Amino acid sequence: MHNQTQTAGLLAQIETAWNLDGLAAAGDLVDGLLAQMVDSGRQLAEILETAASLHRRLTCRVLELAEKELERSGPGKAPRPWCWINMGSAARREQTLRTDQDNGLIFAGAAGPARQNEAEVFFEKLAGLAVEGLARCGFALCPGGVMAVSEKWRGPLESWKTRIAEWMNSPDPRDTRNLSILLDFQPVRGDRRLADSLRRQIFRSFAGSLAARHMLSCDDHTFAPPLGLLGSIVTEKSGPRKGRLNLKTAGIVHLVNGVRLLAIQNRVETTATLDRIADLESMQVVTATEAAQLRTSFETLMYFRVRENLKKHRLGRKADNYIDPRSLSRHERRRLKAALAVVVRFQKRIESDFKVPWMVFFGA
Secondary structure: OHHHHHHHHHHHHHHHOOOHHHHHHHHHHHHHHHHHHHHOOOOHHHHHHHHHHHHHHHHHHHHHHHHHHHHHHOOOOOOOOEEEEEOHHHHOOOOOOOOOOOEEEEEOOOOOHHHHHHHHHHHHHHHHHHHHHHHHOOOOOOOOOOOOOOHHHEEEHHHHHHHHHHHHOOOOHHHHHHHHHHOOOEEEEEOHHHHHHHHHHHHHHHHOOHHHHHHHHHHHOOOOOOEOOOOOEOOOOOOOOOOOEEHHHHHHHHHHHHHHHHHHHOOOOOOOHHHHHHHHHHOOOOOHHHHHHHHHHHHHHHHHHHHHHHHHHHOOOOOOOEEOHHHOOHHHHHHHHHHHHHHHHHHHHHHHHHOOHHHHHOOO
16 A cells, blocks of 8 residues: 555656656656565566556656647647657566667658658657657667657658568568567557557558568577576676676567567557467467466566666666576575576477578578
């Protein structure tokens, strides 16, 4: 009950913040609340839901302030319907600490070059103010440039659809990564009909593209889960993280990628990994046993990741997703090994389901 009261208070503080300084202060309090929830042993699902709700509201409020600024100082109100989308962990509602931004902006096309140019200018300004505002509120700029300030991640709906078709049939690994990032998108603010139209296009394109399924599967198999032949956990052999394991790249990413592929193939519209698993189980794409194993594996890896990252954050260190297995109790190490073993089996299933033999033969 105490956490619910704090959450309600933080939502109210975000709603009434009239500038970015107020929102940034609220963001710091969100971090503190999440740390308390981990310390008090709250369930992972509750922690993730709390973080997702607060971070989403922070983003919406930043966008509202950006809109007000454009109305106040020019060029006025939006000339066309638009929709801001989140991607990555924020879209999957799996973000805890405020991580790097992954966002985009879709807007409705305009009739005639002059009106189209007017729309381009407006939404470029909106994207700039929003991305800057999010950065001031603790959502760091994306090192890979996956933000609405980039023309690759901003544009009229038809341009997005063209982009998707190109990425679906491209052998370039960079396009495969772009597609992988986009497949988790969720509307945050604006006209969600634009986002719905884009999702329908993704489903249609994915159904007709062997190349996309093959390339996404191959991309996930670039790195194997770090389990040795006898089931031992393989950690970094040298460097500053010697003896440590990256929970994100070692396991979580493989679960997210594999579940995403099955979800898109079966036109599942939810984006959260646990929700996708539930939908896939109800559709009998995965068995009840496999679904239970995937849930347990994902929750175990995410819990360790959240706990370790919050611990580092409180010590003023960078939250880097790494864990030292030697710091775990014997029971926790067994849990970690079991979770990674599920990832290994699931990765083999995804390879079997989606890799196209003749494309492998020709080096695709």
